[in-house]
Amino acid sequence: MEKKVGIIDIGSNTIRLVIYVQSQERSFKEIENIKMGVRLRTYLNGEKILSNEGIALLINTLHSFQLLLHHYKVTDATCIATATIRQANNRESILQEVESKTGFTLKLLNEYEEAFYGYTAVVQSTDIEEGITVDMGGGSTEITYFRNRKLLKYCSLPFGALSLKLDFIKGSVPTDEELEQMLQYVGMHLEDIPWLLNKNVPLIGMGGSVRNFAQLHQHSIDYPLAGIHQYEMDVSSIEGIRTQLRTLTLPEIQKLEGLSKERADTILPSLEVFNLLLNASKATKCVVSKQGLREGVLYSRNSKETISSMSLVEKSIEDIKKDFYIDTGNSRQMIKIANVVINHINKTENLKEDISNADRQLLEQAACIFHLGKYLNDESSSHHTFYLLSNRSILGLSHYERVKLALIASYKGKRTFRQYIEPFKDWYTQGEQKKMRLLGAILKVAQSLNVTKRNVVDDIKISSKNGDWIMDIRCNDDYKPEEYRIEKQKKHLEKLLKISLTPNFY
Structure with missing residues (x-):
């Protein structure tokens, strides 16, 4: 269950009200941010007394914020004050007057x-x-x-x-x-x-x-x-x-x-x-x-509750999956299939590719949100995916890492990859760009083998013969949509690895 919480931050330059939606998982999302540039510091005189005019301005601002809290139906609001009120010699009378006229109990933060x-x-x-x-x-x-x-x-x-x-x-x-x-x-x-x-x-x-x-x-x-x-x-x-x-x-x-x-x-x-x-x-x-x-x-309040074992990136991706109603079962199946392909690449000696644990982790993150843009427009899913992910803050990822994730999760083919990476091409070496395309191509194969999202593929075994790959795919139900789809999408992997891929379904 979600609830709304408000934080009023009484600073020396601005007074700001921020309203968040907090979920059961202790994560929170900002939904409103209103600031008033009152410059409370200018009302603190040489004797460190906050003037009556400054106190009145503070109280009027808090009254405005009360109306907004009521409008948004926020019942859990914390009001914090920092340097100007902390340094004021009449701080006790300020706290008392604010409480008597607004009902807010100011939490005066120490240094x-x-x-x-x-x-x-x-x-x-x-x-x-x-x-x-x-x-x-x-x-x-x-x-x-x-x-x-x-x-x-x-x-x-x-x-x-x-x-x-x-x-x-x-x-x-x-x-x-x-x-x-x-x-x-x-x-x-x-x-x-x-x-x-x-x-x-x-x-x-x-x-x-x-x-x-x-x-x-x-x-x-x-x-x-x-x-x-x-x-x-x-x-x-x-x-x-x-x-x-x-x-x-x-x-x-x-x-x-x-x-x-x-x-x-x-x-x-x-x-x-x-x-x-x-x-x-x-x-x-x-x-x-x-x-x-x-x-x-907010983080300090939440730390007294259940602490998640997930990393920052994992928590951010979970939030994205919830926002776009992404099927977790499909993500797991894609990761399972992708890892089979990666394992075969890594053990094939004549392939000059080495997919590291860090690459594998990046691919698994991308699999969880692969082509999420289809929830907005299926025909432009790749474009929407890249735009949404590259411009969305993902905790734990630098901008360099965020764009990398977006390029893999939106992978459609070489042409669109070049289009998306054009503003960022100086960020990545040619080797890095090829690796991203390879990870994207692996995800295209994984997506193809679960295109109906029924998890029909039970097991995959890959063997190599004269530089060609034979992919034996055991299924638990009708596999015709998956068979049709992989024939269309396998070309991305074949071109990058310079192989021929033959899928055998049974």
Whole structure:
């Protein structure tokens, strides 16, 4: 049974309501995301008192969100607050006033909790074994270091993109002198984090600032995929964006494709901080996590429930199968048939092909969602399959791996493969491309031998004679549709392996 849950995240820059549908399997899917750019930090004065105007704006925003929660029939809502309210000297009176006027009990996160939830979101939505997470908000920046997916170190720095803008930059864009003062301030804080230095691991960024970096970079290179989760940038890319933006006026920055207009005046401070962190840690690359604090809260709640033994990719594929009503029995039969073909390829000495365990695992994943696009349009199933999979976030897969899976799961033939891979052809070597076509061709054979989805094939034995394959196929029922289908589809495998395949049914 599914239920709706809501998370209200009261940040220094934005207040956001996200509504998720959560299933019995503890997975959740975002169905609504509404943000209000209230910039609560601007109402925190020099004495660290949140003004009455700021409190009133907070309460009015929460009232609006209450109406939305009621509209969506959400009864399970959590309201969390971070740096600005945590740093406010009148925080207790804020919490009391919010509860009395809205009924929301604010969960005020301490520094460890905010850092921990960000780390949790990263390890629950990527397969990265070791890295540094950076969650730069409007009023604070949380950093963690994990190895073997275990949290080892954390810290919370008392500044964020908006607070740096308010404290150091008087105009719309920073002067060189203002940037120098800001960098000295940030550098002073980094000196107190010795465990951050020279780690040579990926830096995983969360939050609106790093999402904007990624979107700016994607637009600058005409990136062919949708989505930013697990998007990777090298360190020089961040430096390039930083160099470009430092030459622009605020109106010019506001017009940049991929940049949220409301972040135009804080993008440079956040870029400077990220650049310092990348250099200090000697990061190997910057990886973007779309999931962050809010998802970390949900993952932490779910961890108290039943914990699944499935990998991130397996869970994502299970979600896809449910979304497209894919027959699990057919997937298992395809995998069974495909493995027979793979075993014969691997033991045939004159074939210069070697299908590794990693290749086999990739093929099995593709088999589970092979030509899922037919559920939208049977005539264009291959096209829809490639588009859906290449542009859908699949937890645990990088964009490179996601496109690879999409190319195999959508395989129709050499011509369409070349059409689909054209925007990505520089991502893969010729050897990798041939391997993907081979795995796709094997799946075409496997699909042919269960075209009626009745699991009529009980056993397959393959023998080779003078470079030709004899495939003896024992069936438990009428096999004419399968026999007809494989005669049409076997050519893909024959061309790639340079063999002749003769199927014998009985």
